[in-house]
């Protein structure tokens with residue numbers, strides 16, 4: 516039996532939250548939204564989002580990391596609502612929002628977004644084809660996990676089941692360290708002088724794109740995940756010490772690997788779902804008591 520899709524309420528209508536609310540509204544789902552910035556509320560209302568402080572169904576926290584713990588303080592949250600978030604680091608949110616809402620909380624992190632921020636950066640297609648980590652921690656209730664996973668699937672994302680700590684270690688390597696490396700590349704090139712910056716082209720632009728992100732956003736992200744980021748940075752430092760031909764060949768091999776996928780069916784069960792995530796796979800669809808997805812070949 517399929518339950519009707521629950522209503523969704525998004526708190527924080529900037530790039531991520533505004534894009535989610537707009538995508539759901541465009542798909543005909545009832546969406547409520549709230550933001551402390553009236554201009555963000557107005558922009559969301561123009562896309563079909565109902566602006567309100569009373570939240571029910573799946574409540575999505577899409578505010579900056581430092582605001583997560585208090586964002587619901589002055590809002591009315593239905594007693595049976597499922598709370599999730601889009602924060603780039605999961606452990607601090609689990610320790611604050613998770614501690615407050617217990618098993619009603621399911622952490623999440625869509626792996627998309629750009630260096631732009633605010634409601635002017637809203638893009639309803641942002642989540643299409645993106646991986647979306649949905650956390651299965653010790654106390655997570657499976658039916659609530661599924662509700663959040665179905666929200667991610669509804670906007671075209673693929674769901675990666677993961678624990679909060681495994682998520683933080685993984686994204687340190689593929690997201691947080693790249694932000695630091697982009698900053699280091701940009702600062703290093705500036706030291707080389709104006710001639711170097713004048714000659715900068717594609718590889719510099721690609722390698723430094725995320726250095727254009729809001730510094731407060733990047734700082735909150737790396738500081739909030741300091742241990743895993745330091746460990747991942749050490750691994751990169753180790754790579755830089757290798758002989759250059761060896762390093763170049765190793766990096767090329769990673770980028771050249773095929774991304775062939777094998778379809779799988781996974782029972783709706785915690786350990787099987789986490790195993791899928793650890794194997795590098797993702798969920799693409801719900802089929803009765805099974806979830807359909809893929810793992811790398």
Ligand SMILES: NC(=O)c1ccc[n+]([C@@H]2O[C@H](COP(=O)([O-])OP(=O)(O)OC[C@H]3O[C@@H](n4cnc5c(N)ncnc54)[C@H](O)[C@@H]3O)[C@@H](O)[C@H]2O)c1
Nearest residue numbers: 527529530531550551552577578580602603628629632633
């Ligand atoms: N930008 C990215 O690439 C990206 C990717 C994945 C996840 N995230 C995460 O998503 C979350 C939002 O990021 P974003 O890029 O959309 O930021 P953003 O700056 O574009 O939007 C944040 C919005 O939250 C609002 N806000 C701030 N405090 C609030 C409060 N107390 N109550 C209600 N609204 C409040 C702001 O007015 C703003 O409109 C962050 O936690 C971030 O870690 C960002």
